[in-house]
Amino acid sequence: MTKLISREQIVQDLPEIDDIESAELRQKVVDAWEFALGHSSFSRVTDIPGEGSKGVFLLTRGTQDAHLRGVTRLALGIYEEFRATYPEAKVDRDIILAGGLCHDIGKTWEFDPERLKQWKARPHRFGEPSFRHSAYGVHVCLSVGLPEEIAHICMGHSLEGAHIGHSTECFIIRQADHAWWHVAAALGLCEPDTISFAGPTLRVRPIGES
Numbered sequence: 001m002t003k004l005i006s007r008e009q010i011v012q013d014l015p016e017i018d019d020i021e022s023a024e025l026r027q028k029v030v031d032a033w034e035f036a037l038g039h040s041s042f043s044r045v046t047d048i049p050g051e052g053s054k055g056v057f058l059l060t061r062g063t064q065d066a067h068l069r070g071v072t073r074l075a076l077g078i079y080e081e082f083r084a085t086y087p088e089a090k091v092d093r094d095i096i097l098a099g100g101l102c103h104d105i106g107k108t109w110e111f112d113p114e115r116l117k118q119w120k121a122r123p124h125r126f127g128e129p130s131f132r133h134s135a136y137g138v139h140v141c142l143s144v145g146l147p148e149e150i151a152h153i154c155m156g157h158s159l160e161g162a163h164i165g166h167s168t169e170c171f172i173i174r175q176a177d178h179a180w181w182h183v184a185a186a187l188g189l190c191e192p193d194t195i196s197f198a199g200p201t202l203r204v205r206p207i208g209e210s
């Protein structure tokens with residue numbers, strides 16, 4: 001079920017890839033997306049719905065690239081903010097970049113329309129879903145030879161990640177990921193019936209109001 005995927009389109013959809021300093025890591029991030037899209041019904045990153053999980057934080061506008069890029073830039077911003085005041089605090093910028101751009105790569109599995117159909121029809125056989133994007137993301141990363149640190153971020157950013165200790169870079173991306181969805185919900189950018197994860201204190205500002 002693998003198909004031809006444009007490596008150029010992957011970089012067009014996730015231009016922060018070019019900001020990764022290590023040429024090897026840069027290539028492997030593209031390899032990972034080529035592998036993940038190639039084993040899915042999607043052709044490019046911008047085809048993947050903008051959603052946290054199925055039915056959770058569904059964006060009213062924009063696709064998964066908006067989230068991946070937003071989380072990556074937000075995580076970098078957190079690092080740069082601390083570095084400005086505390087230069088002695090060290091973070092691996094390449095791991096933040098690659099980890100941010102790959103953290104939800106497993107949504108190529110979890111959101112695949114063909115798989116969703118199969119899980120809905122026979123959940124007693126396959127589960128519903130069989131497993132989430134965090135687990136599939138680990139599979140993708142290890143299959144293409146991405147470092148363990150990136151696979152760890154695929155697992156550690158998610159709900160399943162509550163059961164493991166987090167690396168520094170994973171911890172920052174997890175904070176950025178949760179902040180991104182919660183703020184998107186607060187700004188009225190998610191479907192109202194998909195935001196209960198943001199908690200009972202949230203009062204959504206409707207689009208256009210101040």
Ligand SMILES: [Fe+2]
Pocket residue numbers: 052103104133157158
């Ligand atoms: Fe996720």
Ligand SMILES: [Fe+2]
Pocket residue numbers: 067071103104177
């Ligand atoms: Fe995410």
